[in-house]
Amino acid sequence: MTNEQHGFSTRAIHAGSEPDPRTGAVTPAIYQTSTYKQDGVGGFREGYEYSRSANPTRTALETCLAAIEGGSRGFAFASGLAAEDTLMRAVLQPGDHMIIPTDAYGGTFRLVDKVVKRWGVDYSLAKVGQADAIRGEIRPGVTKLIWIETPTNPLLGIADIAAVAQVAHEVGALLVVDNTFASSYLQQPLALGADVVMHSTTKYAGGHSDVVGGALVVGEGKDELAETVAFHQNSLGAVAGPMDSWLVLRGLKTLAVRMEAHCNNAEKVVEYLQSRKDVTNIYYPGLESHPGHDIAAKQMKRFGGMISFQLDGGEQNAVDAIGRTKVWTLGESLGGVESLIEHPARMTHASVRGTELEVPADLIRLSVGIEDVDDLIADLDQALR
Numbered sequence: 001m002t003n004e005q006h007g008f009s010t011r012a013i014h015a016g017s018e019p020d021p022r023t024g025a026v027t028p029a030i031y032q033t034s035t036y037k038q039d040g041v042g043g044f045r046e047g048y049e050y051s052r053s054a055n056p057t058r059t060a061l062e063t064c065l066a067a068i069e070g071g072s073r074g075f076a077f078a079s080g081l082a083a084e085d086t087l088m089r090a091v092l093q094p095g096d097h098m099i100i101p102t103d104a105y106g107g108t109f110r111l112v113d114k115v116v117k118r119w120g121v122d123y124s125l126a127k128v129g130q131a132d133a134i135r136g137e138i139r140p141g142v143t144k145l146i147w148i149e150t151p152t153n154p155l156l157g158i159a160d161i162a163a164v165a166q167v168a169h170e171v172g173a174l175l176v177v178d179n180t181f182a183s184s185y186l187q188q189p190l191a192l193g194a195d196v197v198m199h200s201t202t203k204y205a206g207g208h209s210d211v212v213g214g215a216l217v218v219g220e221g222k223d224e225l226a227e228t229v230a231f232h233q234n235s236l237g238a239v240a241g242p243m244d245s246w247l248v249l250r251g252l253k254t255l256a257v258r259m260e261a262h263c264n265n266a267e268k269v270v271e272y273l274q275s276r277k278d279v280t281n282i283y284y285p286g287l288e289s290h291p292g293h294d295i296a297a298k299q300m301k302r303f304g305g306m307i308s309f310q311l312d313g314g315e316q317n318a319v320d321a322i323g324r325t326k327v328w329t330l331g332e333s334l335g336g337v338e339s340l341i342e343h344p345a346r347m348t349h350a351s352v353r354g355t356e357l358e359v360p361a362d363l364i365r366l367s368v369g370i371e372d373v374d375d376l377i378a379d380l381d382q383a384l385r
Contacts, residue, residue, distance in 0.1 A: 008068060008185060009256045016063030016249065028060045030246045053234050057242040061249045062215075068184045068252065069197050071217035073226040075233050076245055080180065080200025081107050082238035083214030085115070087196060090232040091145055091174060091225075094120030098145040099137050101128045102357060105153040105178070106349040109357055112147075125356055128152060128159035129292050135167045143171055149178040150187075151296070154308045154344045154365045156283040158292025161299055165193025174225075180204070180335070184252075185259045186301045190219040196229075201240075203335030204305075207251040207258055211244050258337065261370040262305030268373045269366065269380070273309055276384065280362075283308040306334060307366040308344070311384070315361035319343055322364060327371065327379040334367035339376055341366055 006014070019026050033055075036048045048054050058076050065074030077083040088111075092098065100112055102125045112123050124137040128148045137143075146168045150159040161177060168175040176196045177189035183204040189197050199205055201213035218226040233239060240248070267286060273279045285296035286303030296303060311318045322330055328341040332348050342348060344359045352358055368376070 011067040012064065012184075012255055013253045015067035016060035017253075028057060028246065028249065030242050031056045032242050051242070052237050052239055055239075055242050055245070057249075058240055058245040061240065061245040061252075064249055064252055065184075065199075065215050065217050068255075069179075069217040070188055070190050070220070071197065072220045072222060073218050073230070075216045075218075075229055076201070076240035076248070077214035077216070077233070078238045078240055078244070079212050080198070080202060080214035081111060082236075083198055083200075083216050084108060084111055086232050086236050086238060087176065087198065087216055087229065088112075088116050088121075088145070089236065090228045092116070092119070092121050095142070096144045097122045097124065097139045097142040098147060099124050099126050099134060099143065100147045101149055101152055101157065101159075102126065103128075103152045103155045103157055103359070104147075104149060104357060106344075106351040106357075108147070108149075108178070109355070110351045113355075128157050128164070129295075131160055131163040131167055134164055138167070138171050138173075140171055143173050145174050145176065147176050147178070149181065150189075151181045151285055151292075151304060151306065153181060153306075154283075154349060154359060154363065156181075156285055156290070156292075156306060156308055158285050158290070158296045160295045161189050161192040161194055165195075168195075169193070181306050182300055182304055183255060183259055183335075185256050186263075186304060187299060190217065192299060195219050195222060195225065201248045201251075202333060204255065204259065204262075205251055205335075206248045207255065207336060208247075209333065209336035209338065211247040211251075213240050213244050213248050215248075258370060259302070259305070262368055263302040265370060265373040265376065266303070266305045266307055266366075266368040269368055269376060270307060272377045272380065273307070278312040278384065279309050280312050281310040305368045307368060309364055309366075310360055310362045311364060313362070315345065318362045318364050319346070321383050324383040324385075325379055326382075327375050328366070328383070334365075336367070337370050339367060339369035339371060 062074035126134045174195045177194040199215040
């Protein structure tokens with residue numbers, strides 16, 4: 001069988017991780033080196049000359065990323081924002097226009113509004129759940145990039161990837177999907193028409209809250225785009241180091257089983273939240289009442305481990321409740337094996353306060369871990385008293 005015919009977990013475990021031909025080691029080595037001996041001037045061994053340009057451990061990770069996303073080439077970066085920055089520099093020029101979600105991740109908005117805009121690139125906001133709203137923001141001949149998250153952070157909005165891809169391609173724009181919340185296991189944007197997939201590998205890909213990283217995967221048949229990204233990855237230099245690459249590669253091997261556990265726990269936590277009269281809104285695409293439920297059911301295996309909800313009593317009540325948890329850890333980030341709780345308005349999305357992307361002040365975001373779910377619910381119960 002070819003790699004493309006193997007199941008997800010088989011690809012996640014074996015792609016890029018062939019046993020070492022000399023020792024038989026089944027785990028890829030950490031090539032903690034900056035440079036490589038050359039066999040004569042220009043005589044690179046297997047293309048390795050300097051670890052900013054390429055490193056065998058990073059190559060193993062990039063091979064695996066491409067395999068599990070169904071893409072042609074993967075690229076590993078020092079962070080998710082480094083991946084975003086590199087791609088935007090690679091495909092945008094002064095005078096171009098891009099579209100981002102109305103509830104984009106705060107770091108993405110800051111990058112676009114405070115950095116990319118200074119290059120002379122303009123942007124518009126559109127609701128990701130409405131392909132027509134995105135079409136309405138298109139500037140013919142100028143819009144070159146449509147950037148979506150699905151589910152979005154932190155309001156769990158859902159975009160119809162295939163529909164948005166059609167909108168983008170009608171005007172010759174690229175569609176990039178931030179697949180961080182869903183993970184490669186739950187959603188495959190390239191198969192639905194996206195051109196590039198982006199991940200913060202810090203999150204579910206790494207899975208253990210012990211590494212910071214990012215990734216891009218370019219779709220099949222887009223060789224010119226892949227070469228452009230490769231050139232900018234090397235030129236800008238925000239690459240993943242060998243140890244970080246190794247940690248993410250290790251995390252990918254258990255991604256499928258972890259995501260099943262995250263989803264199982266999240267569904268039970270949602271059931272608990274539904275039972276509380278002081279919870280005014282629950283944002284979870286697994287709920288039939290969620291406006292994007294049908295689309296999520298069509299393009300995702302399951303509905304993920306992220307939940308947001310609003311609590312009666314206003315911002316201070318939400319902040320106080322978050323401070324009373326004992327099993328849930330108060331902290332930013334997401335996607336690790338431990339459960340995290342946070343207040344987006346003051347933490348992860350403080351950068352969008354006062355803008356069109358401002359999130360509700362009483363919003364609480366949960367990254368549901370893989371602990372015993374009864375312990376998670378009991379801790380929420382005492383915290384929300």
